[in-house]
Amino acid sequence: MKALVYEGVETLGFHEVPMAAAQAGEHLIRIHASGICGSDMHAYLGHDARRPAPLILGHEAAGVITGGPRDGQRVTINPLVNCSTCNACVSRHENLCPNRQIISMPPREGAFAQFVALPDRNLVLVPDDVPLEKAALTEPLAVSWHAVRLALEALSPAMDRRALVIGGGAIGLAAALALRAMGVDDVIVQEPNPVRRVFLAERCGQQTIDQFQGAVPLVVDAVGNAATRATASAVTAPGGVIAHVGLGEDAGGLDIRRMTLQEITFIGTYTYTVQDFQDTARAIFDGRLGPLDWSELRPLSDGATAFQDLRFGSVAAPKIILDPWA
Incomplete structure (x- = not known):
């Protein structure tokens, strides 16, 4: 699969990388839209020791499940993978789980790629009338x-x-x-x-x-x-x-x-709970957050230029979304 790989400070490469693989209880998602986050920019600038190169960044994404019992379902991705058993998770403060992982941070590669794998519980079904570019905004x-x-x-x-x-x-x-x-x-x-x-x-x-x-x-x-x-x-x-x-x-x-x-x-405040993520998705789907037509769509292959443009403040749109298949 193709992916945008963080290779060092202010250095990104668009390469062929090993195919993402779903583990037990996970689904393989064909990514259709993946937004650039401020934390991706921090990593790009070398300001985030938690994201060492080489690494596939990106955690704001939506796509289509490939294979398995949910094959073909359109989903938006909650990138926070929690243990579901600790006190924080049981009390529904999953964002504070001490064992939490997030895609785009080792050991999980991110969504600036054509495919990513995530547990079933991290996927929220997207209605057919909602564009995946809009659904990818659920995370931010x-x-x-x-x-x-x-x-x-x-x-x-x-x-x-x-x-x-x-x-x-x-x-x-x-x-x-x-x-x-x-x-x-x-x-x-x-x-x-x-x-x-x-x-x-x-x-x-x-x-x-x-x-x-x-x-x-x-x-x-x-x-x-x-x-x-x-x-x-x-x-x-x-x-x-x-x-x-x-x-x-x-x-x-x-x-x-x-x-x-x-x-x-x-x-x-840090990220969101599972309930917050689901409530936000519903607010997007029913229009309470407005048309959400203020993002700029670019090909993933042009991701390095997109990061440079954000770096130097030459982008008016609050969000750039990358398409791995454009």
Whole structure:
């Protein structure tokens, strides 16, 4: 099969690789769409020791099951493989399973390939009227769905339902969409890239701003570097909530004194539970997250160029999806 292989810092090769093989309880999926995630970019830049070269990256995918009792079914992929028996899994916090694996991280190769293998429980059936390119957005949308759910659960019912999303990439846009789907209508997306801001406003219907001034009850930091954390801890209203989902930098930025004195809740969020993933898929299928027509489709063979374009900020669309068969 063909695959896009991470070979070293800022180096990707499109090669013939050994065919993916399904183990007991797994299905082989013919990938039709696979999105480029921020974590893929971190690996590409050499910033993720958990993803050493050579490795097939990619974990936002949808395709068609090949062989077995579910042959021909269209599915979207939950890339988090959990043990299903530990306390975290039993309590339905599968994203915190200490034995979890994820495709695109050893020992599991990723979905920037023509085929990938996953357990039956990781596959969600996609209706025939939903394009697989749209179904492939389930994973990144689920990340934000999970973050927004946790933030709204923590926010006092007495506080206004207003929110600031920091970062207008796929996770930030997904957070804005999830907030609206969960009843928060007043949402502003802070995005410094003017090309991206225009795209978000004109193509995605978002209210955007270069730099937010004022105070807001709920902030979603979808970037996660020192500067965005500083903004989040400065503009969150007393008694408000920060949901931190970005992984840009490990440390710095938070005004701990202000957060303590103003009783601001900080929530670190990681991926999603199985229920969050399934709820996100249903929200996609029934249209609650909008048309989701803001991704850019490219051939997997052109993946190296796509990564370079993202690296240098020359892509307006929040998401590039790669097609292994184009």
